[in-house]
Amino acid sequence: MDVAELSPAQARERFRAGLRVPTAGWCRGWTQANLIAVPRWLRYELLLFAHHNPQACPVLDVGEPGAWSTALFSGDLRTDLPGYRLYRAGEAVADLDDVVAEWREDLVPFLVGCSFTFERALQAAGVPVRHLELGTNVPMYLTNVPCRPTPSLSGPLVVSMRPVPEELVETAVEVTGRYPMVHGAPVHVGDPAELGIADLASPDFGDPVEVRAGEIPLFWACGVTPQAVVMASGVEFAIGHLPGHMAILDARDDDYRTAS
Amino acid sequence: MDVAELSPAQARERFRAGLRVPTAGWCRGWTQANLIAVPRWLRYELLLFAHHNPQACPVLDVGEPGAWSTALFSGDLRTDLPGYRLYRAGEAVADLDDVVAEWREDLVPFLVGCSFTFERALQAAGVPVRHLELGTNVPMYLTNVPCRPTPSLSGPLVVSMRPVPEELVETAVEVTGRYPMVHGAPVHVGDPAELGIADLASPDFGDPVEVRAGEIPLFWACGVTPQAVVMASGVEFAIGHLPGHMAILDARDDDYRTAS
Numbered sequence: 001m002d003v004a005e006l007s008p009a010q011a012r013e014r015f016r017a018g019l020r021v022p023t024a025g026w027c028r029g030w031t032q033a034n035l036i037a038v039p040r041w042l043r044y045e046l047l048l049f050a051h052h053n054p055q056a057c058p059v060l061d062v063g064e065p066g067a068w069s070t071a072l073f074s075g076d077l078r079t080d081l082p083g084y085r086l087y088r089a090g091e092a093v094a095d096l097d098d099v100v101a102e103w104r105e106d107l108v109p110f111l112v113g114c115s116f117t118f119e120r121a122l123q124a125a126g127v128p129v130r131h132l133e134l135g136t137n138v139p140m141y142l143t144n145v146p147c148r149p150t151p152s153l154s155g156p157l158v159v160s161m162r163p164v165p166e167e168l169v170e171t172a173v174e175v176t177g178r179y180p181m182v183h184g185a186p187v188h189v190g191d192p193a194e195l196g197i198a199d200l201a202s203p204d205f206g207d208p209v210e211v212r213a214g215e216i217p218l219f220w221a222c223g224v225t226p227q228a229v230v231m232a233s234g235v236e237f238a239i240g241h242l243p244g245h246m247a248i249l250d251a252r253d254d255d256y257r258t259a260s
Numbered sequence: 261m262d263v264a265e266l267s268p269a270q271a272r273e274r275f276r277a278g279l280r281v282p283t284a285g286w287c288r289g290w291t292q293a294n295l296i297a298v299p300r301w302l303r304y305e306l307l308l309f310a311h312h313n314p315q316a317c318p319v320l321d322v323g324e325p326g327a328w329s330t331a332l333f334s335g336d337l338r339t340d341l342p343g344y345r346l347y348r349a350g351e352a353v354a355d356l357d358d359v360v361a362e363w364r365e366d367l368v369p370f371l372v373g374c375s376f377t378f379e380r381a382l383q384a385a386g387v388p389v390r391h392l393e394l395g396t397n398v399p400m401y402l403t404n405v406p407c408r409p410t411p412s413l414s415g416p417l418v419v420s421m422r423p424v425p426e427e428l429v430e431t432a433v434e435v436t437g438r439y440p441m442v443h444g445a446p447v448h449v450g451d452p453a454e455l456g457i458a459d460l461a462s463p464d465f466g467d468p469v470e471v472r473a474g475e476i477p478l479f480w481a482c483g484v485t486p487q488a489v490v491m492a493s494g495v496e497f498a499i500g501h502l503p504g505h506m507a508i509l510d511a512r513d514d515d516y517r518t519a520s
Contacts, residue, residue, distance in 0.1 A: 044304040051307065051319060059311060064411070151324070 004028040008248040012080035018097055022084045022137035022206070022244035024116055031182075031253050032246035033060055034112040034223030035081060036230070036237040040065045043108040045150045049229065050110070050149040056157055056225040058181045059248070060256075066105040072249045075109060078103045083242030085227065090234035099239050107239065112223040113182035114246055115160050117253045118175065125153060125175045126209075127168045130209045137244035138162070139203035140222050142181035144196025145187075147229060155232030158204070159195060159219040163211040172218055181256045188219040195219060205243035264288040268508040272340035274385045278357055280343045282397035282466070282504035286378055287484040291442070291513050292506035293320055293333075294372040294483030295341060296490070297499040300325045305410045309489065310370070316417055316485040318373035318441045320509070326365040332509045333371060338363045343502030345487065350494035359499050367499065372483040373442035374506055375420050377513045378435065385435045390469045393468040399463035400424070400482050404456025405447075407489060416500035417494030418464070419447060419455060419479040423471040432478055443518045448479040455479060465503035 003011070003026045011027050015086055038046050043062075050057035061072040068077040079098040086094040086102055096102070115138070119129050136159045138160045147156040164172045177185035192199060192200055200217060201208045205224055209219050227240040241247060261272070263286045271287050283292055288485040298306050303322075310317035321332040328337040339358040345361055346354040354363070375398070379389050391398045398420045424432045429449060435443035452460055460477060461468045467486055471477050487500040501507060 043306060047304060047307050048322060051311065062308060119392065 007008060008250055009075070011248050012075040013055060015082040016076070020097060020242070020245065022218070023082060023199070023243065023248060024119070024138055025132050025135070027248050028052045028120060029253055031249045031251040031256065032114045032116045033249050034114055034226070035077065035109060035239070036112060036226040037107045037109040038235065039104070040106040040108055041235055042235065045153050046226070049101040049150045049153045050112070052150065053225070055183060056147060056221040057223065058183065059110055060113050060181065060251070061111040063109040063211070065108050067071045067109065068103060070109065070111060072116045072251050073247055074119045074250050075257070077109050077247065080123065081241050081245055081247050083245035085240045085242050086232050087227070087235060087238040087240065089236055090231045092231065093241055102239060105238070111247060111249065112226060113221050113256065116138060116246065117182035117256055119180070120253060121175050121257070125171050127131050127164060127172045127175065130163055131207065134209065136209065137206035139200070139208050140205035140224055140243055141195070141197045142204045144227055147225065153229050153233050155225070155229035157187070158222040158225040158228050160222045161217050161219050163215040164218050165207065165215055169216050172198065174219065178258050179256050180220040183221045183223070186218045187221050190216055192217060231253065268510055269335070271508050272335040273344040275338070276339045276517070280357060280502070280505065283342060283506045283508060284398055284478050284504065285392050285395065287508050288380060289509040289513055290518065291320070291509045292374045292376045293509050294452065294486070295337065295369060295499070295501040296486040297374060297508050298490070298495065299364070299497055300368050302368040302468045303415050306370060306486070309407070309413045310372070312410065314445060316407060316481040316508040317483065318443065319370055320373050320441065320511070321371040323369040325368050327369065328363060330369065330371060332511050333507055334510050337369050337507065339379070339499050341505055341507050343505035345500045345502050347495060347498040347500065348488050349496055350491045352491065355502055358414045359486070362499060364497070370486070371507060371509065372486060373516065374483050375443045375480045376506065377442035377516055378439040380513060381435050381439070381517070382432060387424060387432045387435065390423055391467065394469065396469065397466035399460070399468050400465035400484055400503055401455070402464045402471060402488055403456045405514055406474065413469070413489050413493050415485070415489035417447070418482040418485040418488050420482045421444065421460065421477050421479050423475040424467065424478050425475055429476050429478065436480065438515050438518050443481045443483070446478045447481050450476055452477060452479070
């Protein structure tokens with residue numbers, strides 16, 4: 001069965017069984033989200049950080065302390081993502097298939113919008129999405145753009161990149177601008193050096209894709225940003241998803257499209 | 261001197277000296293904001309409530325616990341508003357000229373967007389604003405529309421009302437829609453009964469204004485909503501501004517206008 005045709009429950013079942021795979025292209029029409037779970041004492045600051053940086057950290061849902069499901073995610077957040085990354089003292093210490101043993105009673109899970117949400121709309125508008133064509137993970141990069149900090153949370157903006165044929169750049173900007181809750185329009189069009197990205201072929205997360213002649217790289221704010229911030233800020237304990245290995249929500253991509 | 265010509269610092273000085281007056285029309289071009297200060301333990305939930313209800317509670321700024329100024333308000337939040345309302349156990353227990361004695365070390369001040377911000381733009385677009393013409397406070401109403409709650413915060417949406425000539429309704433909707441951070445477009449156009457408002461002549465806060473023949477009442481989400489929620493939720497302690505007696509920020513109305 002084509003993974004695009006799976007329901008969120010069917011996909012989660014596969015991930016729960018141990019499949020570790022990027023979720024780009026999975027469960028067509030269903031919204032995917034970034035996970036960042038932090039200790040309760042940090043939840044106010046994380047929510048404030050998200051408020052200060054809405055394009056990078058659009059909060060779709062938040063759970064109660066210790067909860068492993070939320071209003072928009074009826075599965076088990078400890079097992080139903082294809083991969084997890086564990087942080088201690090700001091260091092990524094392990095990539096895991098589940099985090100049942102690590103899920104503390106005071107952990108507060110945040111689900112943050114993901115640009116996979118607008119990829120179907122890009123394709124429908126005739127904009128090719130290379131990493132979907134290749135069946136790989138989207139390339140993501142740390143930038144030299146600082147997020148607006150809070151007293152104890154600071155760090156760089158993370159972006160995802162998609163190469164777009166020159167004549168379709170305007171379309172891509174317009175289409176994604178209709179999805180402000182899942183990063184919206186690109187934060188940058190063109191020269192990666194302006195974001196401090198030295199080499200597009202070496203993404204910090206995900207897989208590289210070719211930028212062909214006549215194509216322009218477009219950069220969107222990315223929901224991996226909170227994980228970069230956890231690292232830069234030396235947060236004592238946090239759990240994120242493995243970049244590109246998302247939580248698949250019980251919500252529809254169209255729910256996040258604005259009217260215009 | 262016309263109060264519209266005053267700088268924020270000049271206006272705050274008058275309020276600090278004891279002047280208690282609604283601020284509609286004051287300090288033309290400078291942004292006004294609602295105040296709601298809650299104990300530190302409640303700040304996460306209040307921020308989450310604001311996130312859940314962005315049209316009613318657009319957070320422009322938040323202070324540290326015990327602080328009486330913020331990045332956007334360089335005055336003294338305890339003295340530099342023209343009036344305050346003190347809440348204990350969900351009851352409004354006093355209206356005060358200052359709250360120096362009441363400002364606890366654990367109080368966290370939130371500054372919430374105010375629809376006064378777009379009134380100049382309405383007038384510039386040819387839409388009359390009656391309460392400005394009359395020099396009175398804007399009428400505000402409790403509605404029967406519930407906000408999206410958090411575990412311990414729930415309550416009704418509060419709205420402000422401006423009567424608009426029928427032929428200018430579309431203009432008013434469009435102009436205010438350009439200010440999403442200060443309540444944006446109306447939440448309702450027309451029949452007040454649909455919001456559970458029995459009598460426009462008896463606002464719950466502010467002063468009544470006449471709705472003349474050929475005019476339609478337009479209702480905007482109002483930043484007094486957090487105070488209604490504090491009451492409905494029985495919050496142990498909170499300080500708000502006296503409705504219509506706003507904090508005048510060191511920020512410009514134009515800062516909250518979107519590009520389109």
